[in-house]
Amino acid sequence: MSFVIAFAGFAMLHSLLASEQFKRTLFKRFPTFRFFYRSFYNLVALVSFGILWLFVPVKSLELYSLQPPLNFLFHLIQLSGVIGIIISLKSMTGSFSGLKQLKDVFRDKKPDYYLDEPKQEILYTNGMFAYVRHPLYTFSMLILFFHPYMSLKWLLFSVCSAVYFILGSKLEEKKLEHRFGSDYLKYKSNVPAFIPRLIK
Numbered sequence: 001m002s003f004v005i006a007f008a009g010f011a012m013l014h015s016l017l018a019s020e021q022f023k024r025t026l027f028k029r030f031p032t033f034r035f036f037y038r039s040f041y042n043l044v045a046l047v048s049f050g051i052l053w054l055f056v057p058v059k060s061l062e063l064y065s066l067q068p069p070l071n072f073l074f075h076l077i078q079l080s081g082v083i084g085i086i087i088s089l090k091s092m093t094g095s096f097s098g099l100k101q102l103k104d105v106f107r108d109k110k111p112d113y114y115l116d117e118p119k120q121e122i123l124y125t126n127g128m129f130a131y132v133r134h135p136l137y138t139f140s141m142l143i144l145f146f147h148p149y150m151s152l153k154w155l156l157f158s159v160c161s162a163v164y165f166i167l168g169s170k171l172e173e174k175k176l177e178h179r180f181g182s183d184y185l186k187y188k189s190n191v192p193a194f195i196p197r198l199i200k
Contacts, residue, residue, distance in 0.1 A: 006055035007160045010048050015168065017041050020175055023115045035105035037116040038098030060153030071148035081142035084128060088135040091127030114179060123180050125187055132196040133173075133188065137165040141194075169193060 016022055018041070027034045066074060094100035095117045104111065104118070112119040128135035144158035176184045191197065 003055045003156060004160065006052050007157075007164070010052045011164045011168070013048060014045060014164075015171060017044060018168075018171070020115060020178070027115065032105070034113055034116045035101045036098075038095065038101055040098075041116075042098060056153055056157055060151040063150045063152060063155060065150075066148040074146045074148035077146040078143045081139040081146070084139035084142070085136055088128040088139065091129060092124055123176070123183055123187060125191075128196075129191070130200050131191065131198075133191050133193045134165070134169050135196075137169060138194050138196065141165065166194075 023034075023037065026037075033040075089096070094103070100118065101116065132138050141158075141162055144154075144161055147154055147158075173184075173188065177188075
């Protein structure tokens with residue numbers, strides 16, 4: 001129960017920091033912070049995730065332990081998830097990590113910004129995003145649910161993560177609809193959310 005509460009706290013913090021309303025209020029008071037915000041956000045997410053992991057029960061009931069060759073198949077699926085995440089990140093710009101924003105401020109280049117991202121940023125529809133709208137979530141769930149040695153602890157963590165991915169994707173899509181309008185609605189109507197389509 002303590003883990004579920006801790007995960008809910010993590011999810012609420014993550015959603016608050018990602019919300020446009022919070023960013024607008026913050027940047028209105030501290031406009032220069034928009035250049036550092038994405039790096040700050042990623043750091044907070046990383047640290048809070050580490051703290052969350054401390055709440056995962058140490059002792060846990062083993063649900064199943066797959067033996068060869070089935071465990072190799074599951075590891076292969078997990079590996080495909082890791083590769084998918086890497087490919088997805090490569091198709092995104094440096095603004096996702098916050099590096100582009102840091103370069104802008106330190107080079108004294110301050111183009112127009114949409115909150116914490118350069119305004120000229122385009123909608124990601126290439127690479128993995130041409131097949132699924134939320135590839136990072138999809139491939140993360142492959143890694144989580146195809147663990148060949150499933151314990152109650154890991155299952156609990158996986159289910160909580162999946163629920164957050166689904167709910168978080170809804171909030172993300174509202175922001176994207178507001179920012180990109182009809183372009184995102186067209187993209188949304190053609191590309192599935194989590195289960196990749198086979199062809200473009």
